[in-house]
Amino acid sequence: xxxxxxxxxxxxxxxxxxxxxxxxxxxxxxxxxxxxxxxxxxxxxxxxxxxxxxxxxxxxxxxxxxxxxxxxxxxxxxxxxxxxxxxxxxxxxxxxxxxxxxxxxxxxxxxxxxxxxxxxxxxxxxxxxxxxxxxxxxxxxxxxxxxxxxxxxxxxxxxxxxxx
Numbered sequence: 001x002x003x004x005x006x007x008x009x010x011x012x013x014x015x016x017x018x019x020x021x022x023x024x025x026x027x028x029x030x031x032x033x034x035x036x037x038x039x040x041x042x043x044x045x046x047x048x049x050x051x052x053x054x055x056x057x058x059x060x061x062x063x064x065x066x067x068x069x070x071x072x073x074x075x076x077x078x079x080x081x082x083x084x085x086x087x088x089x090x091x092x093x094x095x096x097x098x099x100x101x102x103x104x105x106x107x108x109x110x111x112x113x114x115x116x117x118x119x120x121x122x123x124x125x126x127x128x129x130x131x132x133x134x135x136x137x138x139x140x141x142x143x144x145x146x147x148x149x150x151x152x153x154x155x156x157x158x159x160x161x162x163x164x
Contacts (some may be wrong), residue, residue, distance in 0.1 A: 028048060037083070068083060078079060
């Protein structure tokens with residue numbers, strides 16, 4: 001059941017990436033930016049499981065598309081902060097809003113508040129388990145050099161956007 005749900009999430013993400021004109025890793029970056037006011041490239045590197053060089057190339061692509069801005073850190077001039085642009089946020093939310101509104105309505109119509117609490121607890125708990133195993137997998141040596149672009153398989157989803 002969870003694998004079927006994950007496949008549907010992956011399909012939705014692929015279509016969203018297509019409509020935004022980006023690859024799936026770039027879309028994941030935009031999802032992180034939607035959830036945070038600003039973030040450092042190094043943190044994006046960690047959350048996406050990419051090298052800092054790959055993150056720089058990704059940020060260059062997204063900046064060229066007008067999807068993000070980079071600004072100097074206010075207290076450390078060696079660092080940069082990344083923010084999603086208002087236009088990119090509006091475009092992404094415009095594509096996601098019909099799904100979010102429809103799903104929210106249908107779920108609320110179908111399940112009681114008590115049932116939804118149980119589902120939320122299940123999702124939070126399984127996300128914690130998944131994060132534990134992501135950390136475990138990251139500690140294992142890779143049999144070959146890691147990829148640096150495109151969608152990582154399966155790719156870390158970060159603490160705020162993990163899908164169980």
